Amino acid sequence: MQVRELSIAGVFEFSPQSFEDNRGLFSAPFQGDMFEKAVGHALRVGQTNHSVSRRGVIRGIHFADTPPGQAKYVYCPRGSMLDVVVDIRVGSPTFGQWDSAFLDAKSYRALYVPEGIGHGFVALEDDTAMSYLCSTGYNPGREHGITPLDPALNLPWPANIEPILSEKDAKAPTLAEAQTAGLLPTYEACLEHYRSL
Ligand SMILES: Cc1cn([C@H]2C[C@H](O)[C@@H](COP(=O)(O)OP(=O)(O)O[C@H]3O[C@@H](C)C(=O)[C@@H](O)[C@H]3O)O2)c(=O)[nH]c1=O
Numbered sequence: 001m002q003v004r005e006l007s008i009a010g011v012f013e014f015s016p017q018s019f020e021d022n023r024g025l026f027s028a029p030f031q032g033d034m035f036e037k038a039v040g041h042a043l044r045v046g047q048t049n050h051s052v053s054r055r056g057v058i059r060g061i062h063f064a065d066t067p068p069g070q071a072k073y074v075y076c077p078r079g080s081m082l083d084v085v086v087d088i089r090v091g092s093p094t095f096g097q098w099d100s101a102f103l104d105a106k107s108y109r110a111l112y113v114p115e116g117i118g119h120g121f122v123a124l125e126d127d128t129a130m131s132y133l134c135s136t137g138y139n140p141g142r143e144h145g146i147t148p149l150d151p152a153l154n155l156p157w158p159a160n161i162e163p164i165l166s167e168k169d170a171k172a173p174t175l176a177e178a179q180t181a182g183l184l185p186t187y188e189a190c191l192e193h194y195r196s197l
Pocket of ligand 1: 051059060062063072121166168
């Protein structure tokens, strides 16, 4: 398992080994000891999620109220996607910046997205599945989004796809609008939460 921290501190990419033989393949996309060594605490799993998307579907950019927020450990068990993280923590040194990782069902590469970081992805082929280990259960009243098409963010969606968004995501505010509306988590609250883990 190789581990790499993205340009937003606290977001990690985990690249597991795949073992192929005449039966097929084996991989362990989540390994608790590697996770704990990189991130500094164990991952508490309160819910697992699974979604399936056709090519061009963009889901996100989503986040939950922090604290506690919802941390996510995600990987792609079928198809391929570009996964995007956005630092939306007001006061963070990397506020407004994004990074991305290519996830697919060949590498089983995974991404850890801590609480307070905005998360989204685009499916690059039909029938692309996303698997999540989430730190908390779903709390619809505390789930928020910013538009993935915010021109100020200029997220790296491929030019050759026609974005397909949910109605909710299509109506989501820009990062600046969400900040003005007081929807964004503060960096201080996030740090305090991370220290408690
Ligand atoms: C996220 C979620 C949705 N739902 C329901 C609500 C709705 O009827 C349906 C689809 O919900 P959404 O449109 O929010 O699904 P989706 O757009 O796939 O939401 C996901 O997007 C990515 C980017 C994330 O990071 C996830 O945490 C999650 O927010 O599923 C649950 O019951 N539990 C859940 O945990």
